[in-house]
Amino acid sequence: MDDTAFVEEAMKRIHSHRGVRGTVVVNGDGIPIRTTLDRDEANQYAALASQLTSRARRAVKNLAAGAASEVEDELQVVRVRSKKHEVIILPDFDKNREFMLIVIQDPSAHQPLFSEKLAG
């Protein structure tokens, strides 16, 4: 029971940051396990992000193979910046049981711009 409390705590911390609009935890099958978004939106994010991540991971692996380095490379994070949001995708590839955390953040929401700071 203690362990699930850790998850709750970590999630709470994430949501306490400015501009965080929602989170989705997706398992290796692309199923949203835990989310703060509504069902359709969570499915949409889960489906698109898992496809994107698997492709990005393959790209990273191929690049590492091309560079002939000793250490195997691994994808760490995918950050997709759009006009409205930043979608942060953090994959965890451990054995065969993958998990993925998607955070949707609105970075401009509370941020004073440089020009505004100057004016202020």
Place this chain on the structure above:
Amino acid sequence: MLADIRPNEEHAKKFVVRTPMCTSVQVGQQMSEHEVNTNPVVLINRGVLHTEGGWPKEIDCTEIEQVIRYRKRQEKDEHYIRAVVALCASAEEVIKENNAIDIYEQYWEGETEEYATEAPTAHSLTQLLDPSPSRRGTQYMCWHPDGSRRVAVAYSTLEFQRQVESGPSDSYVWDLGSPAQPEATLSATSPLISLNFNPKDPQVLGGGQINGQFVVFDMRRGSADVDATPIEKSHRGPVHDFAWLQSETGTEAMTVSSDGRVLWWDTRRLGEPRDELALAEWGVASGALSGAVSLDYSPAAGPTKFLVGTEPGSVLLCNREAETPADRIGASYSGHHGPVYGLARSPFYPNFFVSCGDWTARVWNEDLHTPLITTAYHTAHITSVHWSPTRPSVFFSARADGMLDAWDYYLNSQTAPALSMQVADCALTSLRVHENGGLIAVGCADGTTSVLQLSSSLVDLQPGETAATLAMLERELAREKILEKAQKEDKVRARKTSPAVVAPDEPHEVPTAAAEAETTADSSDDIAQLEKEFSESTI
């Protein structure tokens, strides 16, 4: 020892040290291939709709209880807990980074306004090919009014004795995102030669047919036309141009045709024309009508005013709501030696308009019966002309030898186009500029429509351009007015000196306020002063 060659001191003195230099020598013949023919690639769009999946076999994802139970089980998994806690920690870092500084911030936005220095260019974005097998020309195009990258294209053959009765009469609406296939088909009963989106309801299109009928399409209701004017009350010639009128309902339209009539319609009741105007010209015996080939209707100039370009080569300024029926054709501007195929009012200064006919394009003012600016005579006919919607001093003209010209009166000269580009090997028939100014659609006689992307120097408004262009046009207007006055005075003087000879009246001379103005003192002084001003302003 066979020989003893001593060093020659004389030769040693002549030795010159050469500074290092590089040369290269190519022995083989240089060869390169410039052209390549490829088969057109046919692309088809397919979509997949994926809603929900990936669930284990034994779980039905529509059963909420099963889903919740499955998620609960997953959340209790030890690996899940470890992974999520670790991921949350690294996610936090990224979030903090984002909140600390906006790395995509634009720092010097809108600070400096500078003149465009790059040479104007245009590059071909895409080509839309007529999907029907017969050879038809692109007659008319219209961009989607809401600014999206969609264009409606009317295809037909207007050449003498080449029209086929049973030929295809479909026209299409294209989306530039998928140029392989048209987005919608408009099946008219007779080929279309004009086509416009209704600005109030972009799903509705109006079309002018070659047989004189005006038809209405609704893209929501299939490809066939939803309504058409009765053939006995329609035009007796091809509907060369038409315009949707500015009205509350957005259902009114006016059509012009080579039969010399202008008809007004309301699409709610197409049984009968609302109004009619016969295009009888000044000084021409009554009954002889001038066929219309082009029309310009700009609400900015007045919701009832419009310009018509005629086959004899004059432009008629008409007003639907004139006080007397005779005044409905207000003024006539002659100068072209052939049909006026293109006509466009300036979007910035509604009193000025550009026309094209014969081999020239001309810029006019409503108050004056001679053109302000005439381009040089080209070797090929000019078939279409349009202003740039974003730069007041730029207009585009299409030529019958496949060249597209961009004229820039502000950054470039009046005598030569800023950009001449060979768009096709065949004649260009029409052109339309997208409302954001960056895209231009050019129709060719072989049925292709090329979409060009213009460089930013032809699109972005330059500092001080709006005022400077207006000043330039008004200077030309003043100059033309003074010249006209001087000519009149000369004529009066000639009449006085030789009263026996009666000068015949010029057929196109129409009294206007400008011409009627009191002939004041020496107009040659005015010209001298004006030329001085001109030379000062050009320095």
